[in-house]
Amino acid sequence: MYTKEEREGILWEFHRSGLSAPAACRSLPLFPNKDNLYAWLKLEEAGELTAREMPDRAERMHCSHGEGSPAFAARRPGAEPASPRKRRAEGGAGKMERTGRGGAGGEPPEQTDWRDWGLEGLPDDPAERAREAEVRLAEALAVLDVLKAPGPGSLTNEEKHRAGEAARRLSPAVRLADVTRTLSIPKSTYLDQASRISRPDPKAALRERVRASFEASGGAYGPESVTADLRRGPGEPVSWRELAPGDAETPVVASEKVVRRIMREEGLVARKAAQMRRRARYRSYRGELAERPANVPLRADGTHDFRAPAPGLLVVTDVTEFRLDGYRAYLSPAIDCFDGWPICWRVSVHADSDLMVGMLKDLVGIVGPTEDRPLTVHTDGGAVYMGREWREACGPGVVRSMSRRARSPDNARAEGFFGTLKCDFFEGRDWTGVPFDEFSRLLGEYIEWYRDGKLKKDLGWKTIREYREERGHAA
Template identity: 25%
Template structure:
């Protein structure tokens, strides 16, 4: 019975659309209604329904554009859809896809890596993570790496710490050269945020920085256990690979010429990481920004 009603409603809507199109070609309404076996009141009811739907779509499209532009084109259909849900809109993801396509709004797609491996220059830790990135709460597993940015005036190196549970950037350091001082600053900022980190596993590749006695001794003093990927295996630290790819795609590729100096690039990086931590929603964090998810996870 319900299917019959749906079919009847669809047929009326289809007839209304046909009549509307033919009217635009100059045919008189009374003859069209007679030919389609549709009453005048039903026709105008269907027209008003179509207008309501069109106005709703217009309103949703306006919000979609606002979300897309606020996030500087970094959100695709899936994130825009979930942001709409977060804002209380009830809308199908296919409709979001259709509206974004109509407005030619396309989320950026990931496009490249600095290699810090220089052989065994210190102590290589066991691969305790072994691609098991699963966690039950924050501060169980951290990961780090260094990524290179090529700019017209030189190179920059970003060294962040990421929490595997929340994807939050715990701390980071941006430097003109990949040196131990950069790692020291990053560690100091990250470790000083938490009173207890005993038992946390800190993962990295086999870069010379992480084999260095300073790095090993500093984290050991805090009760942190070191873990390293196998040599030349990027999948063993895919969380960092994904993060760098996303960051470069969203604030670097295509914007390189906008950063005229280290100071400008440093400000842009700080702004992006603040946005990433406090605004950018993610599927892994139940469509919350990382900081909000950490606070929710810790009760």
């Protein structure tokens, strides 16, 4: 067990080292495993731990962990590291200490920190002193160009090779020996990275398909959706290792882990509305203007059933607001609860009865409800939905349904559609200078893609159109 003082001392040494957590736990004496270090860092962020220097930490750790332990002796500051053979002979149970990230051949120099790259320790000879200063400057600029790293120890061997080559291009004074010494990488490992980098990328064809799938979704697909999209298409699926370059049709079998790694390497990040500042939601409630109709989807146990056995039986609707460059746009859609099909929609700069009642008339004209096959239209308690015009537009074949007051989950199906739409289409894009007509056109194109092209997990990774047509219903 580590005391609080010991944990705070370890945190101080970790921040001072500039190493990544795994590298610090491997190379620094008396450090815990990386899981414990991550947990302590979270406690530090919460203010429960404060990193501070403890000069006598080694002596206290020496007493608390036992002097006779071979693992302790191997990690004691200044101790001569025991060879693997000697450690096995002494019965040591600890793992062999690693000397670098995949290093091959020879012991790497002692790990360096940004503070070691200053002007201290430069040679007295003026010419050599100037050359060494130029070397350190070029290396520091090269590392920063490769990665905004907290220290050289945070770089992988590939990144160290890239930084070293960048430094050698920046200044002819930088020698190979300078690079390997400063970046703490064996010469053999450094040269091996050059051959690794020059090899053809085995995932090149898959990268092309992943990027194409992501871009076709407008940046809406995450790794799970891209993985499902890759497996669609005519013919027998092939492994991603067998995918031919330029093949954009054959279904590809690739694990989500591989796709996720490629998307991370390529910088393909799906829009996440939850990571952005949420704007105030539009509310159309103006009080109890009339008696509320029954809440049809509400069950006796307080939950809701937004399912329908066939199209055209249960529809949800609501209004959402988009704040744009100098104006606001409002969308009123009708969503079929059978499969989420957007039956019709209207967009306007005014959230008035013309928008919502006009959408309802479009809906009745498309579905054609009758008294023998009525259409239930579920809404929230907005002023228009309680008004006379809405009631008259419903007609004899339409059953009104309304949420309870101040219960947004009562219309969760419509709210879920708006959340997906805002995340996929609206948030994270620059709408400066986009006029209403252009915005309305782009919004309509997205809703059509949502209906005909977006893969939905709850429909078995099929589009809404495919799901409906497979069940013999007219689109």
